[in-house]
Amino acid sequence: MALKITDYRTDVHNDWCPGCGDFGILSALQMTLTEMQASPSQTAVISGIGCSGKTPHFINAYGVHTLHGRVLPFAQGVKLANPNLNVIAVGGDGDGLGIGAGHFVGAGRRNIDFPYIIFDNGVYGLTKGQASPTLHLNEQTKSLPQPNINEAINPLLLAYAAGFTFIARGYAYDLKHLKDLMKRAILHNGFALLDVLQPCPTYNDINTKEWYSGEDHLDQASQKPMPRVYKLEETGYDPVVHTDDPAEHEKKVNQLTLRALEWGDKIPIGIFYQNERTPTYTERILHRIPDYLKVPPCHQPIMNGEGAPLANVSKLIEDMQVT
Ligand code: SF4
Ligand code: MG
Numbered sequence: 001m002a003l004k005i006t007d008y009r010t011d012v013h014n015d016w017c018p019g020c021g022d023f024g025i026l027s028a029l030q031m032t033l034t035e036m037q038a039s040p041s042q043t044a045v046i047s048g049i050g051c052s053g054k055t056p057h058f059i060n061a062y063g064v065h066t067l068h069g070r071v072l073p074f075a076q077g078v079k080l081a082n083p084n085l086n087v088i089a090v091g092g093d094g095d096g097l098g099i100g101a102g103h104f105v106g107a108g109r110r111n112i113d114f115p116y117i118i119f120d121n122g123v124y125g126l127t128k129g130q131a132s133p134t135l136h137l138n139e140q141t142k143s144l145p146q147p148n149i150n151e152a153i154n155p156l157l158l159a160y161a162a163g164f165t166f167i168a169r170g171y172a173y174d175l176k177h178l179k180d181l182m183k184r185a186i187l188h189n190g191f192a193l194l195d196v197l198q199p200c201p202t203y204n205d206i207n208t209k210e211w212y213s214g215e216d217h218l219d220q221a222s223q224k225p226m227p228r229v230y231k232l233e234e235t236g237y238d239p240v241v242h243t244d245d246p247a248e249h250e251k252k253v254n255q256l257t258l259r260a261l262e263w264g265d266k267i268p269i270g271i272f273y274q275n276e277r278t279p280t281y282t283e284r285i286l287h288r289i290p291d292y293l294k295v296p297p298c299h300q301p302i303m304n305g306e307g308a309p310l311a312n313v314s315k316l317i318e319d320m321q322v323t
Helices: 022-036 051-058 071-081 093-099 101-110 155-162 175-187 246-260 281-288 313-320
Strands: 043-047 062-065 086-092 115-120 166-171 192-197 229-231 267-274
Touching: 022 051, 022 086, 022 115, 022 175, 043 051, 043 071, 051 062, 051 086, 071 086, 071 093, 071 101, 071 115, 086 093, 093 101, 093 115, 093 155, 101 155, 115 175, 155 166, 155 192, 155 246, 155 267, 166 175, 175 192, 175 267, 246 267
Parallel strands: 043 062, 043 086, 086 115, 115 192, 166 192, 229 267
Antiparallel strands: 166 267
16 A cells, blocks of 8 residues: 555654744655655664754654764664665754764765755754854854854865765755655765755744745846745756766866855755765675675674674684784
Protein backbone atom coordinates (compact mmCIF):
# COMPACT_ATOMS: atom_id res chain seq x y z
CA MET A 1 0.00 0.00 0.00
CA ALA A 2 1.30 3.43 -0.94
CA LEU A 3 2.56 5.55 1.94
CA LYS A 4 0.82 8.90 2.49
CA ILE A 5 2.33 12.10 3.89
CA THR A 6 0.56 11.44 7.19
CA ASP A 7 2.64 8.25 7.50
CA TYR A 8 5.74 10.47 7.91
CA ARG A 9 4.24 12.62 10.67
CA THR A 10 4.29 12.07 14.43
CA ASP A 11 1.98 13.41 17.12
CA VAL A 12 4.86 14.98 19.08
CA HIS A 13 3.97 18.54 20.11
CA ASN A 14 5.73 21.12 17.92
CA ASP A 15 6.80 24.28 19.76
CA TRP A 16 8.42 26.18 16.87
CA CYS A 17 7.23 29.82 16.74
CA PRO A 18 4.26 30.61 14.47
CA GLY A 19 5.45 31.50 10.96
CA CYS A 20 8.89 29.91 11.40
CA GLY A 21 10.54 28.76 8.16
CA ASP A 22 11.33 25.46 9.89
CA PHE A 23 7.74 24.39 9.18
CA GLY A 24 8.33 24.77 5.43
CA ILE A 25 11.50 22.66 5.56
CA LEU A 26 9.81 19.96 7.65
CA SER A 27 6.83 19.82 5.26
CA ALA A 28 9.11 19.69 2.21
CA LEU A 29 11.06 16.80 3.76
CA GLN A 30 7.86 14.88 4.52
CA MET A 31 6.65 15.55 0.94
CA THR A 32 9.99 14.28 -0.40
CA LEU A 33 9.87 11.06 1.62
CA THR A 34 6.28 10.50 0.46
CA GLU A 35 7.16 11.07 -3.18
CA MET A 36 10.13 8.70 -2.88
CA GLN A 37 8.04 6.19 -0.89
CA ALA A 38 10.98 5.94 1.53
CA SER A 39 10.38 3.24 4.10
CA PRO A 40 10.32 4.79 7.62
CA SER A 41 12.08 1.67 8.90
CA GLN A 42 14.93 2.26 6.41
CA THR A 43 15.25 6.00 7.03
CA ALA A 44 17.22 7.76 9.78
CA VAL A 45 17.08 11.52 10.37
CA ILE A 46 20.01 12.77 12.48
CA SER A 47 20.07 16.28 13.97
CA GLY A 48 22.25 18.53 16.12
CA ILE A 49 21.12 21.14 18.67
CA GLY A 50 18.99 24.18 17.88
CA CYS A 51 15.39 24.83 16.85
CA SER A 52 15.96 22.67 13.76
CA GLY A 53 17.47 19.96 15.97
CA LYS A 54 13.94 18.99 16.96
CA THR A 55 13.12 17.85 13.41
CA PRO A 56 13.61 14.08 14.00
CA HIS A 57 10.89 14.21 16.68
CA PHE A 58 8.36 15.26 14.04
CA ILE A 59 9.23 12.67 11.36
CA ASN A 60 8.04 9.11 11.59
CA ALA A 61 11.35 7.35 10.93
CA TYR A 62 14.41 6.46 12.97
CA GLY A 63 15.97 9.60 14.39
CA VAL A 64 18.70 10.76 16.72
CA HIS A 65 18.83 14.23 18.30
CA THR A 66 22.55 14.47 19.02
CA LEU A 67 24.89 17.06 20.56
CA HIS A 68 25.64 20.61 19.43
CA GLY A 69 27.75 20.55 16.27
CA ARG A 70 27.95 16.75 16.23
CA VAL A 71 25.32 15.90 13.64
CA LEU A 72 27.87 14.92 10.99
CA PRO A 73 30.08 12.59 13.08
CA PHE A 74 26.94 10.82 14.25
CA ALA A 75 25.34 10.64 10.80
CA GLN A 76 28.60 9.37 9.25
CA GLY A 77 28.81 6.66 11.91
CA VAL A 78 25.24 5.55 11.17
CA LYS A 79 25.87 5.49 7.42
CA LEU A 80 29.18 3.63 7.73
CA ALA A 81 27.68 1.00 10.02
CA ASN A 82 24.60 0.54 7.81
CA PRO A 83 25.37 1.82 4.29
CA ASN A 84 21.98 0.63 3.02
CA LEU A 85 20.10 3.02 5.31
CA ASN A 86 18.63 6.24 3.92
CA VAL A 87 20.47 8.71 6.21
CA ILE A 88 19.49 12.40 6.26
CA ALA A 89 21.42 14.90 8.40
CA VAL A 90 19.68 18.12 9.46
CA GLY A 91 20.73 21.08 11.58
CA GLY A 92 21.05 24.82 11.93
CA ASP A 93 23.64 27.23 10.56
CA GLY A 94 25.05 27.90 14.02
CA ASP A 95 25.21 24.20 14.80
CA GLY A 96 26.83 23.13 11.53
CA LEU A 97 28.98 26.12 10.58
CA GLY A 98 29.98 27.32 14.06
CA ILE A 99 30.89 24.60 16.52
CA GLY A 100 30.41 21.94 13.81
CA ALA A 101 32.56 23.62 11.13
CA GLY A 102 35.47 21.21 11.59
CA HIS A 103 33.16 18.24 11.03
CA PHE A 104 31.64 19.99 7.99
CA VAL A 105 35.11 20.12 6.41
CA GLY A 106 36.12 16.62 7.55
CA ALA A 107 32.94 15.03 6.19
CA GLY A 108 33.28 16.94 2.92
CA ARG A 109 36.66 15.30 2.29
CA ARG A 110 35.07 11.85 2.55
CA ASN A 111 32.27 12.42 0.03
CA ILE A 112 30.09 10.11 2.09
CA ASP A 113 26.76 9.32 0.47
CA PHE A 114 23.99 11.26 2.26
CA PRO A 115 22.49 14.75 2.27
CA TYR A 116 23.03 17.44 4.90
CA ILE A 117 20.20 19.98 5.11
CA ILE A 118 21.08 23.25 6.87
CA PHE A 119 18.24 25.37 8.25
CA ASP A 120 19.93 28.72 7.60
CA ASN A 121 18.41 31.72 9.41
CA GLY A 122 21.50 33.76 10.36
CA VAL A 123 20.87 33.47 14.09
CA TYR A 124 21.07 31.04 17.01
CA GLY A 125 17.28 30.92 17.42
CA LEU A 126 17.09 28.48 20.33
CA THR A 127 19.33 30.64 22.54
CA LYS A 128 17.64 34.02 21.88
CA GLY A 129 19.01 35.08 18.51
CA GLN A 130 22.77 35.65 18.77
CA ALA A 131 24.55 36.23 15.42
CA SER A 132 25.33 32.93 13.71
CA PRO A 133 28.17 32.32 11.21
CA THR A 134 25.93 33.19 8.23
CA LEU A 135 24.85 36.64 9.44
CA HIS A 136 26.62 39.30 7.37
CA LEU A 137 29.13 41.81 8.72
CA ASN A 138 27.56 44.94 10.26
CA GLU A 139 24.01 43.54 10.20
CA GLN A 140 22.09 44.17 13.39
CA THR A 141 19.03 42.03 13.99
CA LYS A 142 16.61 43.05 16.71
CA SER A 143 18.23 40.56 19.08
CA LEU A 144 21.72 42.13 18.87
CA PRO A 145 22.79 45.07 21.06
CA GLN A 146 25.37 46.08 18.42
CA PRO A 147 25.95 45.25 14.73
CA ASN A 148 27.59 41.94 13.90
CA ILE A 149 31.37 42.33 14.14
CA ASN A 150 32.21 39.18 12.14
CA GLU A 151 32.20 38.39 8.43
CA ALA A 152 29.77 35.71 7.29
CA ILE A 153 30.77 32.24 6.13
CA ASN A 154 29.54 31.34 2.66
CA PRO A 155 28.30 27.74 3.14
CA LEU A 156 28.30 27.01 -0.61
CA LEU A 157 31.93 28.00 -1.13
CA LEU A 158 33.03 26.31 2.08
CA ALA A 159 31.29 23.14 0.91
CA TYR A 160 33.15 23.20 -2.40
CA ALA A 161 36.49 23.81 -0.68
CA ALA A 162 35.81 20.89 1.67
CA GLY A 163 34.90 18.43 -1.08
CA PHE A 164 31.09 18.22 -1.16
CA THR A 165 30.02 16.98 -4.59
CA PHE A 166 26.46 18.37 -4.58
CA ILE A 167 25.93 21.98 -3.53
CA ALA A 168 22.46 23.52 -3.53
CA ARG A 169 20.41 26.23 -1.88
CA GLY A 170 16.66 26.27 -1.30
CA TYR A 171 14.12 28.61 0.23
CA ALA A 172 11.84 27.50 3.06
CA TYR A 173 8.70 29.10 1.63
CA ASP A 174 9.02 27.58 -1.87
CA LEU A 175 7.95 24.08 -0.88
CA LYS A 176 7.67 22.45 -4.28
CA HIS A 177 11.10 23.69 -5.37
CA LEU A 178 12.58 22.69 -2.01
CA LYS A 179 11.02 19.23 -2.26
CA ASP A 180 12.60 18.75 -5.70
CA LEU A 181 16.00 19.87 -4.35
CA MET A 182 15.73 17.46 -1.42
CA LYS A 183 14.96 14.60 -3.77
CA ARG A 184 17.94 15.46 -5.98
CA ALA A 185 20.18 15.71 -2.89
CA ILE A 186 19.04 12.30 -1.61
CA LEU A 187 19.49 10.68 -5.03
CA HIS A 188 22.94 12.24 -5.51
CA ASN A 189 25.75 9.70 -5.34
CA GLY A 190 27.97 11.42 -2.77
CA PHE A 191 27.89 14.04 -0.03
CA ALA A 192 25.24 16.73 -0.63
CA LEU A 193 24.81 20.13 0.99
CA LEU A 194 21.37 21.71 0.83
CA ASP A 195 21.52 25.14 2.47
CA VAL A 196 17.95 26.33 3.05
CA LEU A 197 17.26 30.04 3.59
CA GLN A 198 14.85 30.06 6.49
CA PRO A 199 13.31 33.20 7.99
CA CYS A 200 13.31 33.31 11.79
CA PRO A 201 10.43 35.75 12.48
CA THR A 202 11.23 35.88 16.19
CA TYR A 203 14.88 37.04 16.07
CA ASN A 204 15.94 37.92 12.52
CA ASP A 205 14.03 41.03 11.40
CA ILE A 206 16.37 41.61 8.41
CA ASN A 207 16.13 38.43 6.30
CA THR A 208 12.36 38.14 6.65
CA LYS A 209 9.78 36.53 4.38
CA GLU A 210 8.86 40.03 3.18
CA TRP A 211 12.53 40.85 2.49
CA TYR A 212 13.02 37.66 0.45
CA SER A 213 9.79 38.51 -1.43
CA GLY A 214 11.17 41.98 -2.23
CA GLU A 215 8.39 43.97 -0.58
CA ASP A 216 10.90 46.79 0.09
CA HIS A 217 12.36 46.44 -3.40
CA LEU A 218 9.79 47.78 -5.88
CA ASP A 219 9.96 47.83 -9.64
CA GLN A 220 10.16 51.51 -10.66
CA ALA A 221 7.58 51.21 -13.43
CA SER A 222 4.97 48.87 -11.96
CA GLN A 223 5.65 49.57 -8.25
CA LYS A 224 5.37 45.81 -7.71
CA PRO A 225 7.76 43.91 -5.40
CA MET A 226 10.76 42.35 -7.14
CA PRO A 227 11.47 39.04 -5.35
CA ARG A 228 15.10 38.68 -4.34
CA VAL A 229 15.10 34.89 -4.69
CA TYR A 230 15.39 33.53 -8.22
CA LYS A 231 15.88 30.02 -9.62
CA LEU A 232 19.18 29.15 -11.27
CA GLU A 233 17.60 26.57 -13.59
CA GLU A 234 15.35 29.27 -15.08
CA THR A 235 18.47 31.05 -16.34
CA GLY A 236 19.78 28.02 -18.28
CA TYR A 237 22.40 27.29 -15.59
CA ASP A 238 23.86 23.76 -15.83
CA PRO A 239 25.50 22.67 -12.53
CA VAL A 240 26.63 19.20 -13.64
CA VAL A 241 30.28 18.32 -14.25
CA HIS A 242 29.86 16.16 -17.36
CA THR A 243 33.43 15.12 -18.16
CA ASP A 244 36.86 14.74 -16.55
CA ASP A 245 38.23 17.50 -18.77
CA PRO A 246 39.95 20.07 -16.48
CA ALA A 247 38.47 22.90 -18.61
CA GLU A 248 34.93 21.61 -17.90
CA HIS A 249 35.71 21.44 -14.19
CA GLU A 250 37.14 24.95 -14.16
CA LYS A 251 34.05 26.28 -15.92
CA LYS A 252 31.70 24.70 -13.36
CA VAL A 253 33.73 25.96 -10.40
CA ASN A 254 33.89 29.49 -11.84
CA GLN A 255 30.13 29.69 -12.30
CA LEU A 256 29.55 28.20 -8.83
CA THR A 257 31.80 30.90 -7.34
CA LEU A 258 30.14 33.76 -9.19
CA ARG A 259 26.60 32.66 -8.29
CA ALA A 260 27.46 31.76 -4.70
CA LEU A 261 28.76 35.30 -4.16
CA GLU A 262 25.50 36.89 -5.36
CA TRP A 263 23.55 38.35 -2.44
CA GLY A 264 21.34 41.32 -1.77
CA ASP A 265 18.89 42.24 -4.52
CA LYS A 266 19.45 38.92 -6.37
CA ILE A 267 19.74 35.65 -4.44
CA PRO A 268 20.00 32.44 -6.47
CA ILE A 269 18.47 29.15 -5.35
CA GLY A 270 18.77 25.74 -7.02
CA ILE A 271 21.67 23.38 -7.66
CA PHE A 272 24.97 25.28 -7.95
CA TYR A 273 27.28 22.32 -8.50
CA GLN A 274 27.02 18.55 -8.99
CA ASN A 275 29.92 16.21 -9.61
CA GLU A 276 29.34 12.44 -9.52
CA ARG A 277 32.76 11.71 -11.00
CA THR A 278 34.47 11.75 -7.59
CA PRO A 279 34.48 8.36 -5.81
CA THR A 280 32.22 8.15 -2.78
CA TYR A 281 33.49 6.98 0.59
CA THR A 282 31.68 3.67 0.09
CA GLU A 283 33.54 3.11 -3.18
CA ARG A 284 36.85 3.95 -1.46
CA ILE A 285 36.10 1.44 1.32
CA LEU A 286 35.16 -1.24 -1.21
CA HIS A 287 38.69 -1.06 -2.63
CA ARG A 288 39.95 -2.19 0.78
CA ILE A 289 37.06 -4.34 2.00
CA PRO A 290 35.38 -5.92 -1.04
CA ASP A 291 32.48 -7.50 0.93
CA TYR A 292 31.71 -4.30 2.92
CA LEU A 293 28.24 -3.90 1.42
CA LYS A 294 27.42 -7.61 1.78
CA VAL A 295 28.43 -7.77 5.43
CA PRO A 296 28.36 -4.20 6.76
CA PRO A 297 29.26 -3.64 10.43
CA CYS A 298 25.59 -3.51 11.48
CA HIS A 299 25.18 -7.16 10.40
CA GLN A 300 28.30 -8.45 12.09
CA PRO A 301 27.95 -10.28 15.43
CA ILE A 302 29.74 -8.42 18.19
CA MET A 303 29.26 -10.82 21.14
CA ASN A 304 28.77 -14.49 21.92
CA GLY A 305 25.82 -16.05 23.78
CA GLU A 306 27.28 -14.99 27.14
CA GLY A 307 27.63 -11.35 26.06
CA ALA A 308 31.42 -11.52 25.75
CA PRO A 309 32.87 -9.46 22.84
CA LEU A 310 33.94 -11.46 19.81
CA ALA A 311 36.60 -9.01 18.69
CA ASN A 312 40.08 -10.23 19.53
CA VAL A 313 41.68 -6.88 20.33
CA SER A 314 44.96 -8.46 21.50
CA LYS A 315 45.37 -10.12 18.12
CA LEU A 316 44.55 -6.84 16.34
CA ILE A 317 47.16 -4.95 18.39
CA GLU A 318 49.69 -7.68 17.70
CA ASP A 319 48.98 -7.52 13.94
CA MET A 320 49.33 -3.75 13.85
CA GLN A 321 52.44 -3.53 16.00
CA VAL A 322 55.35 -1.80 14.32
CA THR A 323 58.56 -3.66 15.04
FE1 SF4 B 1 11.90 29.40 14.30
FE2 SF4 B 1 13.32 31.46 15.15
FE3 SF4 B 1 11.30 30.53 16.64
FE4 SF4 B 1 13.53 29.09 16.36
S1 SF4 B 1 13.37 31.10 17.37
S2 SF4 B 1 11.42 28.32 16.22
S3 SF4 B 1 14.14 29.55 14.24
S4 SF4 B 1 11.16 31.48 14.61
MG1 MG C 1 20.30 29.32 12.98
